Amino acid sequence: MRLRYISFGGLAVILFLALLVGVGWYRTNGEVAVGAPGIGGPFTLTDGDGRQVTDQTYRGKWLLVYFGYTYCPDACPTGLSNIAAALKQLGPDADKVQTLLITVDPERDTPALMKSYVAAFDSRFAGLSGTPEQIAAVAREYRVYYKRVGEGEDYIMDHSVVIYVMDPDGNYNTMLRHNSAPAEIAAALKKLL
Amino acid sequence: MKRLLAATLLILLAMPAAAHEIKVGDLSIVHPWARATAGAAKNGAVYMRIENQGDVDDQIVGMATAAAERVEMHTHIVENGTAMMRKVEAIDLPAHQAIKFKPGEFHIMLIGVDPPLMEYDTFKMTLVFAKAGSVEIEVYVEEAGATEPAH
Numbered sequence: 001m002r003l004r005y006i007s008f009g010g011l012a013v014i015l016f017l018a019l020l021v022g023v024g025w026y027r028t029n030g031e032v033a034v035g036a037p038g039i040g041g042p043f044t045l046t047d048g049d050g051r052q053v054t055d056q057t058y059r060g061k062w063l064l065v066y067f068g069y070t071y072c073p074d075a076c077p078t079g080l081s082n083i084a085a086a087l088k089q090l091g092p093d094a095d096k097v098q099t100l101l102i103t104v105d106p107e108r109d110t111p112a113l114m115k116s117y118v119a120a121f122d123s124r125f126a127g128l129s130g131t132p133e134q135i136a137a138v139a140r141e142y143r144v145y146y147k148r149v150g151e152g153e154d155y156i157m158d159h160s161v162v163i164y165v166m167d168p169d170g171n172y173n174t175m176l177r178h179n180s181a182p183a184e185i186a187a188a189l190k191k192l193l
Numbered sequence: 194m195k196r197l198l199a200a201t202l203l204i205l206l207a208m209p210a211a212a213h214e215i216k217v218g219d220l221s222i223v224h225p226w227a228r229a230t231a232g233a234a235k236n237g238a239v240y241m242r243i244e245n246q247g248d249v250d251d252q253i254v255g256m257a258t259a260a261a262e263r264v265e266m267h268t269h270i271v272e273n274g275t276a277m278m279r280k281v282e283a284i285d286l287p288a289h290q291a292i293k294f295k296p297g298e299f300h301i302m303l304i305g306v307d308p309p310l311m312e313y314d315t316f317k318m319t320l321v322f323a324k325a326g327s328v329e330i331e332v333y334v335e336e337a338g339a340t341e342p343a344h
Binding site: 073074077113117121122145156177178179 | 228231
């Protein structure tokens with residue numbers, strides 16, 4: 001009888017410890033996930049000319065992967081402007097870099113709209129759209145959050161504004177912020193190119 | 194003293210370059226600018242600095258322009274790497290402080306820009322303040338990829 005109590009107690013302790021370890025593992029994992037390998041992966045999207053592209057399309061180039069939408073008046077133009085200014089500072093080395101703007105608003109952002117939008121910032125930028133499912137998949141790969149806010153035609157999108165730097169083999173290297181100064185972005189890229 | 198004089202002189206000399214400034218009461222609206230419309234996009238944002246040089250707090254409570262179907266004031270919050278743009282009805286302009294409308298912070302959103310804004314264009318906008326009244330300003334259009342006003 002007593003033994004049973006002890007084993008119940010023991011079981012409780014073991015369960016409690018397991019819970020602690022579990023929570024610890026979860027928390028560490030959650031923290032490590034930001035900035036850890038495992039960001040990025042295969043995707044299939046549509047470029048500005050309506051052609052199907054995949055992650056393989058851009059192998060051999062450093063990628064700057066940024067998510068946004070053309071309805072966005074401030075955050076997206078700010079990120080793209082900072083990248084464009086940074087690439088100007090890099091000079092010819094900038095040709096080793098491919099910037100991808102992936103829409104989080106596939107309902108409104110057609111390939112043609114994406115093309116004209118990104119070209120206003122830098123002719124080398126590519127604007128990618130896709131089906132809602134394709135966008136959801138690539139956002140998941142990049143751990144990007146987006147959410148529609150508001151009703152009717154004039155809704156806006158909350159969305160992650162991280163700029164991911166992927167190496168020429170498609171592996172995650174580092175991340176930048178959309179409001180990083182152009183000089184800061186240029187310095188980070190210069191180290192890599 | 195000599196250095197102070199030189200500094201004052203420099204500031205005075207530099208002043209004509211900072212001519213794009215509109216005053217209404219104790220408020221100065223400095224360098225209102227917008228980015229050129231990016232391709233076929235329909236929306237834009239206006240940025241400026243508003244200095245309240247007076248002793249009384251004021252508020253910006255409204256704006257109007259013929260350059261877009263609608264205008265709204267927005268704040269821009271970034272939390273855990275996620276940008277959230279939210280409409281605000283008024284922005285405080287505390288006495289002796291400057292409020293910056295700048296990329297990644299407060300902005301005036303232009304919804305349904307028509308015709309598209311082109312670099313070197315200007316357009317008129319009326320700003321309404323709770324105490325200082327209203328004033329018409331001229332907004333300068335910079336290139337689409339501008340990170341700050343060039344003029």
